[in-house]
Amino acid sequence: MFITLDHIQVSYKTKAGHIHALKDISMEIREGEFLTIMGKSGCGKSTLLNVLGTILRPTEGHYHFQEEDILHLNDASLAGFRNKNIGFIVQNFALLPDETVYKNVALPLHYQKVGRSTRQKKVRSILKQMGLFSQRHKYPYELSGGQQQRVAIARALVTEPKLLLADEPTGALDEETGTAIMEILRQINEEGTTIVMVTHDKDFAEYGSRCLTMKDGDLVS
């Protein structure tokens, strides 16, 4: 199995007591799947995505990625694993405002210590694929929301990750632009990349091959 989560729990200690963001999640994700996760605000969708993305360590449980238990990795190794295998797309795009489109997209390759010419080739290729090559010298604030999200997608894909995580990728976009973004994600999935997407939108959720619903930190379907 591509990804397995076994009895994953995430809880936080607050002044009011313990909050269980994820109660006991066990699930499997097949390679090449397009999984969508829906649920009300605060149900734990983003927390689950963060655990899948290794940016949040669960309090309990096991996370196997291609049969490897990755929660045993230390922070530095986990950062390297994340850089190589996982791409992120978030609602607010998470682009560096002081860097150009080109540098934003090239950033993950910088942390992979890829040589300059290889980096250049990959970045140019992905920018052309996303129709952003002519915008490569612009800064994020000079682009529209849809263009910024495409830059974020390009950055997520430049390392050819095995898993793409999208947290409300269309949340900050209008319907038309959102649909365009979803079409891009569908195409990426058809080319073999596994996608897990969190969304509020039922129409966009149907792009997935499987849809899970969460409620109060639990998977209900």
Place this chain on the structure above:
Amino acid sequence: MKKLITTLLFLAQCLLPLICLLVLHHFSLSRTIQQMESGTFGQTDAQVYLSKNSPQVHQNLWHTLSNKQTDLAVYLDDTTSAEHTIRYMMYTGDYVTLPMQDGRFFTTEDFKENHPVAVVGKKIKGIYSRDGKKYLNVKGYTYRVIGTVGYEDDSDFDHYIFINLLDCKNTDLQVYTFDFFSKKKSGILQDCKKHLKKENCKMELMVKEENFQETLAVSPLTTGFLVTLILCGFLCILLLTSQWIGIMRKDMGIRRLLGATGKQLTRRLMAVYSSMLAMSLLAGSFCCHFYTAADFNLYLKIHGLLALVMLFYAYGLSTRESRIPITEVIKQ
């Protein structure tokens, strides 16, 4: 906002060492102005008689004293004129900061043969210009005037002409004053006596060394004001540093999301911060060169000390920032 904070931080890093330098300069100058009445500035002094006054004797004296690695000055005063006093002098190590109206005072590099340079008091007459430089004739010899001593009020040095002792042409004078700036003086006069024997020059101690009381104290109000100014400047830099690193938080969070480790980010942040400190050092050095070139070493020490403290502080903050959960940072 990031550009504003970065600019303010850079300006503060440039200004604070200069403020410290100005404050130290003020304290040192205040003390010096009061000591100018006695003509010597050191902790103790001694008057000695040399049987021979010649360039070779002065060279010998200079080489002997330079090797002692102590701060002291040697004066040979000509008080024959009613209008002015000619002080032939040299010093090793650091000298006091005299109030300069223009130009500069001697540095140790000025004390060499065939280097006829002079520093004059503000009331000395007879200075003329030639080829953009100032000159003065003293007892038939021409000296290039490199600076003018003086401040708003009158002082005894207004009527002084300071000349490089190694270029002294007056062989009649034989009473030298040794002005010791540090307590490390034991054996120095004995060593000089021994070395001067090679030049057939005898040395006799005329007046025993006297200890001077430090009667000057800078006004507590002024001290308090200046110390507060420095503290405020320092706190300002710390605050701006915190703001600057705080602004970098989202940037760091995104980079961590993409696979950067905490160490890589801390290193990057420290590199940027260090380069700002380096640029502020360059800018401050440029200003220091124009204001008070003689204090450049002191400026470097002050800047180095402040930079060290700031680097530690920035390092602590950036390490803390790199531990904030990525999920919290990305949402901002």
